[in-house]
Amino acid sequence: MNDDLTARARIRDAAIKLFTERGIEGASIRDIATEAGVSSGLIRHHFGSKEALREACDNYARDRMFQLSRELIDEQGLENVSIATVQPVSFPLQTYLVRSMMDGSETAAALFQQTVEYGEEWAKTHGVVTDDFRAWSAVITVMKLGVFVLRDQLEQSLDIDISTADGYARLTRAFVDIFSQPLLTPEQAANLRKDPS
Amino acid sequence: MNDDLTARARIRDAAIKLFTERGIEGASIRDIATEAGVSSGLIRHHFGSKEALREACDNYARDRMFQLSRELIDEQGLENVSIATVQPVSFPLQTYLVRSMMDGSETAAALFQQTVEYGEEWAKTHGVVTDDFRAWSAVITVMKLGVFVLRDQLEQSLDIDISTADGYARLTRAFVDIFSQPLLTPEQAANLRKDPS
DNA sequence: GACTTGACTACACGGTCGTGTAGCTGTCTA
DNA sequence: TAGACAGCTACACGACCGTGTAGTCAAGTC
Numbered sequence: 001m002n003d004d005l006t007a008r009a010r011i012r013d014a015a016i017k018l019f020t021e022r023g024i025e026g027a028s029i030r031d032i033a034t035e036a037g038v039s040s041g042l043i044r045h046h047f048g049s050k051e052a053l054r055e056a057c058d059n060y061a062r063d064r065m066f067q068l069s070r071e072l073i074d075e076q077g078l079e080n081v082s083i084a085t086v087q088p089v090s091f092p093l094q095t096y097l098v099r100s101m102m103d104g105s106e107t108a109a110a111l112f113q114q115t116v117e118y119g120e121e122w123a124k125t126h127g128v129v130t131d132d133f134r135a136w137s138a139v140i141t142v143m144k145l146g147v148f149v150l151r152d153q154l155e156q157s158l159d160i161d162i163s164t165a166d167g168y169a170r171l172t173r174a175f176v177d178i179f180s181q182p183l184l185t186p187e188q189a190a191n192l193r194k195d196p197s
Numbered sequence: 198m199n200d201d202l203t204a205r206a207r208i209r210d211a212a213i214k215l216f217t218e219r220g221i222e223g224a225s226i227r228d229i230a231t232e233a234g235v236s237s238g239l240i241r242h243h244f245g246s247k248e249a250l251r252e253a254c255d256n257y258a259r260d261r262m263f264q265l266s267r268e269l270i271d272e273q274g275l276e277n278v279s280i281a282t283v284q285p286v287s288f289p290l291q292t293y294l295v296r297s298m299m300d301g302s303e304t305a306a307a308l309f310q311q312t313v314e315y316g317e318e319w320a321k322t323h324g325v326v327t328d329d330f331r332a333w334s335a336v337i338t339v340m341k342l343g344v345f346v347l348r349d350q351l352e353q354s355l356d357i358d359i360s361t362a363d364g365y366a367r368l369t370r371a372f373v374d375i376f377s378q379p380l381l382t383p384e385q386a387a388n389l390r391k392d393p394s
Numbered sequence: 395g396a397c398t399t400g401a402c403t404a405c406a407c408g409g410t411c412g413t414g415t416a417g418c419t420g421t422c423t424a
Numbered sequence: 425t426a427g428a429c430a431g432c433t434a435c436a437c438g439a440c441c442g443t444g445t446a447g448t449c450a451a452g453t454c
Contacts, residue, residue, distance in 0.1 A: 007431075023300075025223050028411065039433045040412090046431085050412065101350065103220075109350060116354050129378055135371035138354045139344070143375075146343025147336070153298065153306060157313050157335045173390055174332035178340075180386035181326055182377050189377035193370055204401075225441065236403050237442090243401085247442065 008046050010036040016057050020096045024054055024103040058100055058107035061093040068093075091148075091163055098148045116141050147171070205243050207233040213254050217293045221251055221300040255297055255304035258290040265290075288345075288360055295345045313338050344368070 005013070014036035018027035029050055033040040047053040068090045101108030119137035123130070130136045147154065151162060160167035184192070202210070211232035215224035226247055230237040244250040265287045298305030316334035320327070327333045344351060348359060357364035381389070 023220060023222070025220070029413090030411080041415095041434075042432055044413070045433095098347075102346065109353070112347075112350050113354060128374075128380070130371070130374040132367065132371060132374070135355055135367055136374055138351055139368065139371040139375060141354075142343045142347045142351050143340035144343075145347060146339045146341075149299065149346045150295075150309075150339045150342060153309050154335055154339050156306070157310060157338075158332055170329065170332055171336065174327070174329060174336040176381060176386050176389045177325075177327040177329070177333055178336060179380040180383065182379055183325070184373060184377040186377065189373050192373045226443090227441085238404075238445095239402055241443070242403095 007036070007038050007042060011038060011043055011046060011053075012057055012060055015053055016061065016092070016096045019054065019057065020092065020099050023099060024050075029053075054100065054105065055107065057096065058105050061097050061100075062107060062111055065090050065093045065097070094145075095148045095151060098145050102149070112141065112145075204233070204235050204239060208235060208240055208243060208250070209254055209257060212250055213258065213289070213293045216251065216254060217289065217296050220296060221247075226250075251297065251302065252304065254293070255302050258294050258297075259304060259308055262287050262290045262294070291342075292345045292348060295342050299346070309338065309342075 011032065015027070015032045018032050018035055021027070022031075029043055030040045032053075033043055036043075043053060047056055097105075097108045097111060101112060116134070116138050119141055120133045123133050123136055128136060147162075154171075155162055155167070158167075158170065160170060162168055162171060208229065212224070212229045215229050215232055218224070219228075226240055227237045229250075230240055233240075240250060244253055294302075294305045294308060298309060313331070313335050316338055317330045320330045320333055325333060344359075351368075352359055352364070355364075355367065357367060359365055359368060
């Protein structure tokens, strides 16, 4: 159980794990303490309160994710990263952040807004056709995050583990199929734009 | 506060509202009772337990949603419904069901699997190009539901209320823009299919 | 008018929650 | 070697949770 990590790090990892699995309210301090192999008092000693523990997890997940994607850019160059945001290594962190956001995290909410703004600029400079770049990016972002929120359902439906290379590859291929062909004909699109019933 | 409804119906509506807003664990029997204007004991009298109340809400939301979409098909014909699944009137029910699914509802999970299967058949008969219809449908479904789960973030990002006609129309237009143009060139798609890094 | 029944309330129960507090360790330092 | 001080535990606290129980009240039945 990662005995080489400090107790503080083990608490943080256990909290991220249980917060992700059960939500913030669903995971108790005592459960997290047991998972980390420490007493519940130690959590209070290190983090002060449950809310402060959550914020520490938020900030850690955000910073670690930034660090990982920076490393990825250094390795692969900027252009391949947009799709590769969904990558196995940062998957647990992303999943945690989305869950935390749903449970009211301001850190995660700020990250969401930032992602939308980035996507908006990307769309403008990459030839996306729309007269509402903001809505385009927001909807794309929300759809992308849906994979994290509904990971359990997705895995059950496809009988895979997304965190494995095979599962992740299958997911990527589905994304590619979806985003490399239009689902609506120009006529259908024009009709829907006029009368969105 | 809908005084014309029976107490049982008011409890159910209040439960759906609070379960949606706070999650199943986050909404207490006492809160629901206060919201419905009854005593907490009455909830037990009518539904037996919190879990049974949740199942009653699940079944009600599912049946009501089916009923609404059947009415929509009768009005508009079958073909326009696939996109119109995202419609203002069934929005709260969908949002509730997705939230309940995330909190472990079997009824909602079954509905999800059913939706994936339906989407799979739709893709096969509507010229979608993929060699994995199942994954295609599952990912599309998950992305579609992302709108419900992350509704709060979406509304904050766009400064709209999705339940209004204007907000819903803006959302629909973004969907149309996204699904009427390919985001990847055939070359990019081929590359990603070979090496999903 | 006596009886039954279902809607409904008031209140008490054990359990779990986040938090508070007191005290025990080992290590470092003056 | 005495003292300071993190790291850490044990335990008690008030609050709130889902649930259980007893009882009130009005409407319907015979």
